[in-house]
Amino acid sequence: MKPAPFDYYAPESLADAIALLAKFDDEGVEAKILAGGQSLMPMLSLRVARPEVLVDLRKLAELHYIRDEGDTIAIGSMTSKRAAEESALIRERQPLFHDATMNIGHLPIRAHGTVGGSFAHADPAAEYPAAAIALDMQMKAVGPDGARVIGARDFFVTYLTTDLAATEVLTEVRMPVLAPGTGWSFREISRRKGDFALAGAAVLLSLAGGRISDSRVVVFAVNATAVRLPAAEQVLRGQAPGEALFREAGLAGAAEIEEPIADVHASADFRRHLVSVVVARGLAEAQSRARG
């Protein structure tokens, strides 16, 4: 279980990294960016990923930060998940992202894994893509032609695939702080603590005059990417919150999932059912945290 041969580069600056990626792209050499390595290294060792070149971003101190920009929190892509977990700013002002972080693997994984790595890897069962869609996060990518910002809806294309070009580096992820009074929940149903979810949900809920004024329901680990469930949100709109309503929303959301993933742990049917459960539970939790 050793990787196939590859060349290794650890550029000293973002500009150098982009220049390297552009050069390999020109030469038709397949290069892969290495961040925290929590997904890529096992894939290399299993030889399911066989890039010719690894460009390791570990020396790019310029991508390590968590920044308070008023209504927005910006995280440098090479920031460790552990740093995100320990950030009081994130915990207090965007608790859904904090809870998403706490659901990622185990402490050693969070200590090594980077925030940007999870976005760029785009695993269907990963927590951050779901949080990104729930929060309408924005991803900043820098390439030879400069920087661009990509919305979450466009960023995650399909299984392990993002909108990033081969010559681009994801440098920053940006999220709005939680609007006052909004209830949130980030939950997973998994076989063991820390496992990839069988089904997970990221939920936001706003109340006005005892009724649901707005909601956002996103589920993950059931399709090639995390998916928003408009049918569930539709059920909730304008209704008085309650267990029966949440179950109904869960069922409506589950019904609109196309071809849920099936694996050794759960059939497609069971996954669809778990979506309804995790959504209903997430809504109940979000309601308990909402004010208005």
Add this chain to the structure above:
Amino acid sequence: MTNAIPTSFDALPTTQRRFIGREVDRIEDRSLVTGHAPFIDNFTLPDMLHCAILRSPHPHARIVGIDTSRAEALPGVAAVLTGEDMQRWCNPTATAPEGWGPYSLAVGKARFVGEPVAAVAATSRYIAEDACELIDVEYELLPPVADATTALDLATPLLFEENGSNLIVGRNFVWGDVEGVFAAADRVFNAKFRWNRVGANPTETFGCVCQWDLIEDRLTCHGSYQTPSFMGLGRAHVLRLPANRINIVSHPQGGGFGGKGGPRGTDIASLLSRKSGGRPVKYIEDRVEYLLAGGGQSWDRYYEAWLAVRADGTVTGLRVQLLDDQGAGAEGYGTISVAKPLAAFTGCYRIEAAEYDVKVVCTNRAPSYPYRGYGPPPHNLVLESMMDLAARELGVDPAEFRRRNYIRPEQFPYTIPSGNEYDSGNYEATLDKALELAGYAELRAQQQRARAEGRLVGIGIASTIEPGVFDWNAYATVGVPGVGVPEGISIGINLLGEITARVGFNLQGQGQYTVVAQLLADWFGVEMGAVRVVYTDTDHAPPHFGQGGSRLGVSISGAALGACQRITVKLRRAASVLLQAPFEQVELMDGVLRVKDMPQAQIPLAQVVGAMLARSDLLPEGMQPDASATSVWTAPGRTAPDEMGRCKSYLTAANACHVVLVEVDADTGKTEILKYVIADDCGTRLNPSNVEGMIQGGVAQGVGAALLEQYVYTDEAQPLVSTFMDYLVPTINEVPMTQKAALVTPSPFAPLGAKGCGEGAIHTTPAVLIAAINDALSPLGVQVRETPASPHRVWSLIRSARGDRASV
């Protein structure tokens, strides 16, 4: 001269027992937990090569041709090995029964996904793996035998064509008047069970460094070997070398549990060494290899059982039908796990007649290997589930139902229908202790309240036997000859009074070195720090087996006591000269040699040994200056089996009762353990914390088997599990810290009264967890009869119980 090995602490030559039987710090832990112990992957020899193995991607395929030329041309490659070399140099591996063993690399055809087909030795593991990709194998696919249920169909292909069938063992054991008791029974209960494949997963997989000395024609194998001499004998047969030309050097191991697939890896690395001119070759099995094709797969079983019960709740008969899937042959001695339940077939109960109908078949799944417990855990699940089924149907509390049927304390030693003799026990006391610790009545009240709220809360109770101190005779029914399993020790005292004990097994985590040090320190009246326990390789060790079969703690204690007795005789002879007293009057007590009834006439032990080794002028001519002895122990009184497999096999019978409270989440099918209580009686506890560790570890593996672990195969015999993302071992988050109580009913037959306890709770935990889940599900009218009780499986049952309505 022979002396009986003492069966209680009273016989030790000390008035102040300071170590044995008490909580003491373990002497092996410092090196193990710091990683300082020389684990095999840290071991390097000059000029060493690294091995990688090319494995079959097909469950069943003829090997039409192998072209190794591109691999051989890769710079850094020293040798490439294929089935051709096997045929030239080797025998197929020996099995029980005979004739079901493959070559260590596939010859002619591959029989499971992951079977070694070729191997490379190169200057690094990276290059070796690169070279494996350059080996071209042409396969002709054969239809696979995917499951035991079809293995015996006439149209099914054969794995070993020369055997004419896929049936490895077919036996029908009848013990007592089975027909009679079933005919006379007021009720007969019946159920089917499926125990899916699970197995050992030690922290460290198998590894070895093998060097074939081509000049002297001898082989040295360093490795994470659990049973060194047995490994050496097996290699001698396969590699066609005299066994005394193979030196097996066992290294400390990161766990074992029976499953390290050492034989094939050792053969392959050894032959690569031979083929590369005698350079040492290291093979480190990685986790993917281990999960696919190591020794980590066991107990793939279909059961049907019947229980005969009288109206008063007396269980009179047990019939068990077993279809056991060994995978691709019997190379891993997995067949033994089918025979071992004979040692405790009827569990804790007085059941007068029993029948065991066994079919052991081969399929194109990976070969099965031993796993902690070696077979009874699934059997115990069946037996305990049947007891619960009967109790539920008769409307009797499961604790009371068991109580009515227990073997009673005054009936020991007790011979069970399948022939083994239980040494001692007090099962009712164990049950009562567990119920008391659990607060059973309050648990039932809690359950009632939860049920009223619509929650699925259940209580499980299981009582089991752990056969201890294994003996080969138990396995005669699957073709293993022999009675007795010797374990030896060599003990010497130097002229400073320091003691060295040499044993033939290395560290694996259980703490037997500490037990030896505790025992010797108390016997000779020294500090534990004055005792060293040293591993010796098979070139030097006394006869030994090593860890396995819940026996090493007891066996090495027996051996150590024997050696202590012999050394004591020598010390007394020398002391009788030095003290000028008759030999019979001289005794060892609290570290001094003294004259009985004359306390002032005494001489310290170190001084006696010093005189033996450095003052020949003080001792008579002809007295050997030797304060050392070697002693080899084997369980006394074992017998050869009769035609129905009946024999005195395992020397001891430990007993445990577990009580647990679980809640099943009706929406997700997930089980949460709310309370877990254990009462355990394994006789005298030589080192109480060792015992507790064994129990807790067994709970962890039991939780895995009951709730999480399964080697999943497709209908085409393709494994779907090759990493720990798919094979779910429990973590600290899933394993409850159990409340434990110790009961002590000493064994009248075993050294110091200690019973084998190394397998511990794995005998009980799967049964009790499934019992608790079934209790939780009973209001719905469904029961779990297949392991693991995964969320998906349990949810499906709940859904079937509720019909199509309300699937949430």
